[in-house]
Amino acid sequence: MRLLLVEDEITLNQQLTKALTAQGYAVDSSTDGEDGLFNALEIDYDIAVIDIGLPKIDGLELVSRIRQDKTFPILLLTARDHWQDKVAGLNAGADDYLAKPFQAEELFARLKALIRRSSGQSNPVLVFANLTIDTSLSLVYLDNEPVSLTAFEYKVLEYFVRNPNKLISKTELTEHLYQQDFDRDSNVIEVFVKRLRQKISPQQSDFFIQTIRGQGYRFNGQQ
Structure with missing residues (x-):
């Protein structure tokens, strides 16, 4: 999942970038609202974490301007633990808020919940035929037997199951799973998809992940 982080406190920005990357997110970070707005409008994100107190463009205005063009879920970080500020953030277009200081685990849980809701999947446990994915526990x-996946294999699978029956190109997968400086011409996606197929559908390799020649992949979303 590709995530935009806009936080002007450098230490916190670095800590969150590291923690979110460890959780499997491809994180693009900005330290002011102007740079955050540029990224938000230029890149197709799955979710954003935005601090209210930002230089150049404050968080509330940033959310409002993003909402003119983009619909991805936004979680606001705020040091202002007053209900008026929370209401202002929600009215600006944010989907949730988290007051500082906070525990990283709560941030992770809220992000997962927002992603589930945005994809129309309120239940963290997703079932497709004989395949079960617990997105809260990864x-x-x-067939009720655990499947051992690498962290990246799981990231690929989760993106597919968040977008069932949708045609997904290799470029789209790359953009949502890697940092900005990743080599977009790499064939590594094909390697991971092949390995993933062998693990989740060993009897019929293309049962879940189907190749659409010249276009990309489609995940069989039959439940």
Whole structure:
């Protein structure tokens, strides 16, 4: 999942970038509202974390301007623990808020919940035929037996199951799973998809992940 982080406190920005990357997000970070707005309008994000107190363009205005063009979920970070500020953030277009200081685990849980809701999947446990994905615990089961996936294999699978029946190009997968400086011409996506197929559908390799020649992939969303 590709995530935009806009936080002007350098230490916190670095800490959150590291923690979110460890959670499997491809993080683009900005330290002011102007740069954050540029990224938000130029890149197709899955979710954003935005601090209210930003230089150049404050967080509330940033959210409002993003909402003119983009619909991805936004979580606001605020040091202003007053209900008026929370209401202002929600009215500007944010989907949730988190008051500082906060525990990283709560941030992770809120982000997962927002992503589930944005994809129309309120239940963290997703079932497709004999394949079960627990997105809250990042666990996968095939015929009720655990499937051992690498962190990146799971990221690829989760993006597919968040977008069932949608045609997804290699470029789109790359943009949502990697940092900005990743080599977009790499064939590594094909390698991971092949390995993933072998693990989640060993009897029929293309049962879940179907190749659309010359266009990309489609995940079989039959449940």
